[in-house]
Structure formats: structure tokens, C-alpha cells
Amino acid sequence: MEPPEFFDLKAYLSKRKAVVDAALEACFSEPEGPISDLMASMKYSLFADGKRLRPILCLAGAEAVGGTETDILTVACALELIHTYSLIHDDLPVMDDDDLRRGQPSNHKVFGEAVALLAGDGLLTEAFNLMAEAELTGSVSPSALLKVIGLIARASGYRGMIGGQLVDIQLEGKSADSSLVEFIHKRKTGDLITASVKSGAILGGGNESQIQAITSYGERIGLAFQISDDILDIEGNSIEMGKKAGADEQKGKITYPASVGLSRSKEIQAELVEAAIESLNIFDQAADPLRQIAGYIVERKK
Amino acid sequence: MEPPEFFDLKAYLSKRKAVVDAALEACFSEPEGPISDLMASMKYSLFADGKRLRPILCLAGAEAVGGTETDILTVACALELIHTYSLIHDDLPVMDDDDLRRGQPSNHKVFGEAVALLAGDGLLTEAFNLMAEAELTGSVSPSALLKVIGLIARASGYRGMIGGQLVDIQLEGKSADSSLVEFIHKRKTGDLITASVKSGAILGGGNESQIQAITSYGERIGLAFQISDDILDIEGNSIEMGKKAGADEQKGKITYPASVGLSRSKEIQAELVEAAIESLNIFDQAADPLRQIAGYIVERKK
Numbered sequence: 001m002e003p004p005e006f007f008d009l010k011a012y013l014s015k016r017k018a019v020v021d022a023a024l025e026a027c028f029s030e031p032e033g034p035i036s037d038l039m040a041s042m043k044y045s046l047f048a049d050g051k052r053l054r055p056i057l058c059l060a061g062a063e064a065v066g067g068t069e070t071d072i073l074t075v076a077c078a079l080e081l082i083h084t085y086s087l088i089h090d091d092l093p094v095m096d097d098d099d100l101r102r103g104q105p106s107n108h109k110v111f112g113e114a115v116a117l118l119a120g121d122g123l124l125t126e127a128f129n130l131m132a133e134a135e136l137t138g139s140v141s142p143s144a145l146l147k148v149i150g151l152i153a154r155a156s157g158y159r160g161m162i163g164g165q166l167v168d169i170q171l172e173g174k175s176a177d178s179s180l181v182e183f184i185h186k187r188k189t190g191d192l193i194t195a196s197v198k199s200g201a202i203l204g205g206g207n208e209s210q211i212q213a214i215t216s217y218g219e220r221i222g223l224a225f226q227i228s229d230d231i232l233d234i235e236g237n238s239i240e241m242g243k244k245a246g247a248d249e250q251k252g253k254i255t256y257p258a259s260v261g262l263s264r265s266k267e268i269q270a271e272l273v274e275a276a277i278e279s280l281n282i283f284d285q286a287a288d289p290l291r292q293i294a295g296y297i298v299e300r301k302k
Numbered sequence: 303m304e305p306p307e308f309f310d311l312k313a314y315l316s317k318r319k320a321v322v323d324a325a326l327e328a329c330f331s332e333p334e335g336p337i338s339d340l341m342a343s344m345k346y347s348l349f350a351d352g353k354r355l356r357p358i359l360c361l362a363g364a365e366a367v368g369g370t371e372t373d374i375l376t377v378a379c380a381l382e383l384i385h386t387y388s389l390i391h392d393d394l395p396v397m398d399d400d401d402l403r404r405g406q407p408s409n410h411k412v413f414g415e416a417v418a419l420l421a422g423d424g425l426l427t428e429a430f431n432l433m434a435e436a437e438l439t440g441s442v443s444p445s446a447l448l449k450v451i452g453l454i455a456r457a458s459g460y461r462g463m464i465g466g467q468l469v470d471i472q473l474e475g476k477s478a479d480s481s482l483v484e485f486i487h488k489r490k491t492g493d494l495i496t497a498s499v500k501s502g503a504i505l506g507g508g509n510e511s512q513i514q515a516i517t518s519y520g521e522r523i524g525l526a527f528q529i530s531d532d533i534l535d536i537e538g539n540s541i542e543m544g545k546k547a548g549a550d551e552q553k554g555k556i557t558y559p560a561s562v563g564l565s566r567s568k569e570i571q572a573e574l575v576e577a578a579i580e581s582l583n584i585f586d587q588a589a590d591p592l593r594q595i596a597g598y599i600v601e602r603k604k
Contacts, residue, residue: 034482121423128430143444153427157431162423
């Protein structure tokens with residue numbers, strides 16, 4: 001099914017980003033006292049003009065199954081905290097050693113490595129506080145919320161994102177077959193993206209087949225997203241991306257282009273997006289945002 | 303109230319430690335595949351002969367209010383994962399830079415800094431998965447479990463343990479008044495200890511006044527525990543402790559002995575233990591383990 005022409009994705013993303021940004025601001029409004037450096041470090045990365053893709057996917061996942069925003073927004077924010085923590089830790093010298101992120105100096109370049117490490121820890125931990133404290137006003141049961149907390153913890157934990165990051169750094173400079181590339185990409189990026197949209201579907205009150213369809217969608221765009229990151233690293237513009245292009249090749253990273261070539265990578269990416277949109281066949285126009293986001297993921301410039 | 307003479311604390315701690323150790327073993331029984339280094343690193347620190355004080359406090363807190371072990375054990379394990387992650391990150395060169403922990407080389411000395419960082423992240427994240435997935439068989443409601451997850455996240459997050467660690471490293475080599483020492487100690491160590499025993503009381507089905515009494519107990523032994531750590535660093539034996547004595551003074555750490563002197567530190571510690579035991583006056587002998595643990599905390603050699 002082709003996404004309808006009339007849907008204004010740019011306006012949708014911008015409106016949703018504003019909702020998420022406002023909710024995130026409200027999460028950190030306490031007095032800071034002796035921990036002001038830690039708070040500044042957490043906020044520096046959290047409000048560094050992120051796309052808010054994971055929160056928006058969570059909201060759009062709920063929307064597809066007829067859920068309401070109120071019950072989902074706190075979990076959506078928590079997903080952004082987890083994503084931000086992962087960027088701070090990934091950029092550290094002992095990991096990817098990146099000096100630039102979203103066009104600004106990396107967290108540790110501004111606050112030092114010790115504070116950056118603790119800011120990452122703080123964001124990760126606070127994500128779970130936010131979720132546990134989510135005020136459930138609608139149809140969401142405490143059991144459903146526990147299910148989502150477990151899902152997000154597994155996706156971002158050693159079985160998922162952290163495991164992907166480990167293998168990613170361990171295989172730097174080595175050759176690997178394409179199954180291992182998929183292993184890394186699915187975990188490093190795909191699992192949290194899948195968990196984001198699936199959480200929205202669960203909290204939005206989706207039934208089993210709806211949740212399954214949205215999970216398939218998430219797995220496909222999650223992998224497509226990381227492949228598009230690989231491609232951007234080759235074809236992208238450092239200024240638009242806000243980070244240095246060509247870094248993957250320089251570091252000998254295991255990527256799709258390095259493993260199957262640039263042209264085949266683009267084919268795989270296009271197939272994944274098409275399959276992702278097909279996963280949504282059971283939904284009406286309530287899933288249009290998800291359909292459009294699938295296309296956006298591969299067309300983005302940063 | 304004096305703890306009764308007949309209670310065998312050593313046997314109690316040893317029995318409870320065995321239960322916790324077995325439950326922890328069962329948490330990491332999956333096949334490992336490409337993430338075997340990460341799993342090895344997590345397990346290395348998790349099974350490095352820890353005292354399991356936080357899990358035992360959680361179980362003893364539940365016991366005091368008449369709760370059953372089954373419902374609490376998973377949360378007890380999660381507390382040990384969080385404690386272990388904090389030790390791994392604290393030992394990193396950018397933090398306290400400690401080469402030795404529990405008589406063995408620190409995690410990063412064995413697995414390297416990148417894997418140690420990820421192992422810490424992995425343990426922290428898995429703690430929340432364990433709690434979210436806890437199988438509730440008895441009187442524990444999903445709402446009570448969410449309450450406990452939030453409590454533990456706040457205690458170990460930027461408002462608590464992480465904030466304490468930040469101020470601890472920021473004030474190294476500086477002089478600070480005793481209010482700031484209390485700020486650090488309460489957060490760095492006290493908050494998670496308080497959350498441990500309070501979680502047990504909540505999950506064990508304690509009423510408001512029971513939970514309040516156990517929280518006061520936790521706050522007092524939590525601070526006493528960190529003061530005893532300070533004193534051990536001066537008076538302790540490196541071999542018994544499994545880490546280098548005198549490290550605090552060498553690093554210019556803000557400690558109670560440095561701030562109010564060794565003799566006054568011991569007085570404060572004794573007052574806290576007495577007050578902690580007094581907090582438990584509303585309980586019968588079901589709280590004897592907690593009473594005895596209060597004494598153990600200041601008498602321990604490691």
C-alpha cells in the first residue's frame with residue numbers, strides 16, 4: 001500500500017517533536033544543588049536537537065492502534081533518555097572516541113569523561129524511574145506497563161543494544177560475514193527502535209495481531225535505519241549530519257556497504273522499507289504516520 | 303531493644319547468601335554467542351564473592367513484615383546487579399581508578415575498559431528487566447512492583463547514588479564541611495541500602511507505619527555503612543578487605559574521619575546503629591535479622 005499523498009510528514013514530525021521536547025523539559029525541572037554539573041551534562045545531550053525518532057515511533061505506534069497520547073508520553077520520553085545515554089557512552093574515548101555529535105562537541109569533550117560516564121548512567125536509570133512512575137490515566141494497566149519496561153530493558157540491554165555495541169567495537173578492523181553485520185545492526189539500533197514502536201502499540205491497547213504487525217514493521221525499519229546510517233557515513237555531508245562522514249571506514253567498522261557493497265546495501269534498505277510498509281496492511285490510515293516514517297528513515301540527511 | 307542472644311547471624315547471612323547466589327546464577331543461564339566477553343565480564347564481577355548485603359536486606363525487610371521470599375527474590379537479585387554495576391563503573395580509570403576489588407583485579411583490568419563500561423551498563427539495564435519480569439505469585443500487585451522499580455531507580459539514579467558519586471569525585475582533594483560529607487555518603491551508599499530494605503517491606507506487604515519504620519532503619523544503617531567503609535579504609539587490613547587500605551586519604555576523599563575525626567566518626571556510627579535498632583521497636587522478633595545486621599555493618603572487616 002502506498003502512503004497517501006496528502007499526509008504532511010514534516011508537519012507531523014515537527015508537531016510530535018515539540019510535544020516530546022516539552023515533556024522532556026518537564027522531566028528535569030528540579031533544583032540541582034551540588035549535582036549541577038551532572039544535570040548540565042545530562043541536559044546538554046538530551047537537548048542537543050535530537051530527531052526524537054524513538055519517542056515519535058512510540059507515539060505513532062499507539063496512534064496506529066487507536067491509543068491516546070497521554071498514557072504513552074512518559075514512556076516515549078524514557079526511550080529518548082535511553083537513546084541519549086547510549087550516544088554519550090558510545091562517544092567516550094574507550095568506545096568509539098567521537099569528538100562531535102549532532103554538530104556539537106561530544107558530552108565528554110565539554111564535561112569530561114567522568115561526568116559524561118555518570119550522565120549516561122543517570123539518563124539510563126532515570127528512564128526506568130520515568131516509566132515506573134508513568135501516570136496511567138486511560139486503558140493502560142500496571143501489568144501492561146511492566147511488560148513494556150521489561151521489553152525496553154531487554155532491547156537496550158546486553159541481549160540487545162549493549163550486545164550490539166560490544167560486537168561492533170570488538171570487530172573493528174576485522175572482516176566479518178554478513179550474518180554478523182546483521183547481528184550487530186539489529187541489536188545496536190534495531191532492537192530499541194522495534195521496542196519503541198511496539199511499546200506504543202502495547203500501551204495504546206493494540207490486540208495481539210496488531211502488536212505483531214507493528215513489531216515486524218519495527219524490526220524492518222530498525223535494520224533499514226542502521227543501514228541508512230552506514231550509507232550516510234559514505235555519502236552524507238558532515239555539516240548536515242553534525243558528525244564526521246567517513247568515520248566508519250576509517251575505524252574499520254563492520255557495515256553493510258563494507259560487507260555487501262554500497263549498491264546492494266541500498267537494495268536491501270529499499271526492500272526492508274517496502275516490507276515494513278507491507279507489515280502494516282491490516283491497518284487503515286491511522287498507520288499512515290508509520291508508513292511515511294519508513295520512507296523518511298532512508299531519505300533523511302542526518 | 304537489644305538483639306536476642308540466640309540469633310545466629312553468621313548462619314542467617316550464609317543461608318541467605320546461598321539463596322541469592324543460586325537465584326543470580328539462574329539469571330544468566332542463556333547461550334552467549336558473540337557476546338561471550340560481555341557475559342564473562344558481567345559474571346566476573348557479579349560472582350566475585352560479594353556479601354549480598356543489599357539482597358539480604360531486601361529479604362530481611364520483607365521477613366520483618368511477614369512477607370514471603372518467593373515474591374521478593376527477583377528484586378533482591380536486581381539490587382545486587384545495580385550494586386555490581388556501580389562498583390565496575392566506580393573502579394574505571396576515569397572515576398576512582400582502582401585496580402583491585404574484593405581481592406581480585408578490577409573488571410577493567412581483566413576485560414579492558416570498553417567491555418567493563420558495557421558490562422556495567424548491561425548489569426544496570428538487566429536489573430530493570432528482572433524486576434519488570436518478576437513473577438508475582440503472592441500478595442504483590444503489579445502496582446506495588448512499579449512503586450518499587452521507581453524507588454530503586456531514584457535511589458540509584460542522579461538524585462541518589464550517581465549524584466553521590468559525582469560529588470565524591472568532584473571534591474577529591476578539597477576540603478568540605480560535614481554537611482557535604484553527609485550529602486555524599488547518604489547518596490553514594492545510603493540511598494540504595496535504604497531502597498533495598500524498603501523494597502522488601504513494600505513487596506512483603508508491610509503497612510504504612512511498618513514501611514516508614516523500616517525506611518528510618520535503612521537511612522540510619524545506610525549512612526553507618528559508609529562511615530564504616532571510611533573507618534575500614536583507615537583501620538582495615540588490605541588482605542581482609544580485598545582492596546588497598548589508605549586509598550581514601552591518598553586520593554583526598556571527603557570522608558567522615560577526614561571531616562570530623564576518627565573518634566567522632568565512631569561515635570556517630572554507634573549512634574546511628576542504636577537509632578536504627580530503635581526504629582524497629584514496633585516489630586517483634588521477625589525483625590531480629592535487621593537488628594543484628596545493624597550491628598554487623600559496623601563490626602565487619604570487609
